[in-house]
Amino acid sequence: xxxxxxxxxxxxxxxxxxxxxxxxxxxxxxxxxxxxxxxxxxxxxxxxxxxxxxxxxxxxxxxxxxxxxxxxxxxxx
Numbered sequence: 001x002x003x004x005x006x007x008x009x010x011x012x013x014x015x016x017x018x019x020x021x022x023x024x025x026x027x028x029x030x031x032x033x034x035x036x037x038x039x040x041x042x043x044x045x046x047x048x049x050x051x052x053x054x055x056x057x058x059x060x061x062x063x064x065x066x067x068x069x070x071x072x073x074x075x076x077x
Contacts, residue, residue, distance in 0.1 A: 021064060 019025055024032055042049040 021059070 019032070039052070042052070
């Protein structure tokens with residue numbers, strides 16, 4: 001039971017850090033959820049899905065600013 005709670009807590013922390021890294025920690029929560037719902041509709045077989053995945057992989061390899069985020073221009077380099 002405690003192991004399950006730790007796993008869920010770790011997943012939430014990881015997802016929160018992704019939001020911060022994307023520079024979205026201060027945006028309207030409804031806007032953020034709406035964007036995530038749109039992303040959930042993308043099929044992995046689409047070019048848009050692949051483009052966004054590639055951008056994310058680049059961002060994960062990019063340095064993080066002092067605020068903890070990576071800008072799109074940083075990630076696109």
